[in-house]
Amino acid sequence: MTERPYYLGIDLGATSVKAGVVSAEKDLKATFVVDIAGKDAKEVLEAIFTSIRRAVAKAGMTLDDIAAVGVASPGPLDLEAGVICDSPNIHGWRNVPLSKLLNEELGLPAILENDANAAALGEYHHQADPRIKVLAMYTLGTGIGGGIVIDGKALHGAQGNAAELGHIIVEPDGRQCACGQRGCAEAYASANSTAARAAQALQQGCESSLSQVLRAEGALTAKDVADHARQGDALAAKILDQSAYYLALLSVDVWHVVDPQRIVLGGGMAQAGDILLNPVRKHFQQLCWQLQGTGGIEIVLTKLGNQAEMIGAASAAALAFGR
């Protein structure tokens, strides 16, 4: 039998499927993206197969060169059975045995991974740093996805629900979270929360250059808040600093549980860059327990950007089926 040193990573997003061919060294060889906005369940499955075949062809390979497939998907998932229990984005996707369907269609072993765990796996394994044994990651978007990787493996917990870092409570009796709890990190530091808190402050009469954006667009984004903070708007800077404060508070909690050497800020809001990262670092230093010191921990921005889930899905496949 020939060597099969490549893995396929699939990122099953809300509006697109991204497939990537990744080497055993975690180098990305080729990608192919298929739009799935508005597509039904059957069309989405076809889109996944198409993205895989086109990515493999683009890499100048055939399926014979591929060892296994990993899929990063939002939950809830049955990781052991390889089943997507319910999809927040795809209408009619309930109890879809995706690992089995991929195996039947492609003749390759397949595995599912939670999208935020996959992103953390991607950041851990891509250009792996041998010093890093424990890594935690937040994907800052509509909500906050969380992933923890220890000694190269994603932390799943007893029922696959570990590392839901966005739902760690940072403010008792605080803002309502979509999960039903109050005061979750997600309700304070996600991209959506950052935009919503800015809009609320404007409605309460705060002065800001953001009010022109709200009037013109009818809504704000976290990018608006970051852009206006960068331009010196005081309210935007305050709102972004609050988000950073809550991410730092979350990081102190995460630090005391798993003692990570690296915490990665990812997802769309990480594109804000240093204007978000620097205050997270500053608040973390001020908040954390100083006795032990924090010399061993670094808080950084994502290296892989929106390819983290896809590359990490390939890592999950390599972990499950690699030699």
Ligand SMILES: [Zn+2]
């Ligand atoms: Zn929550």
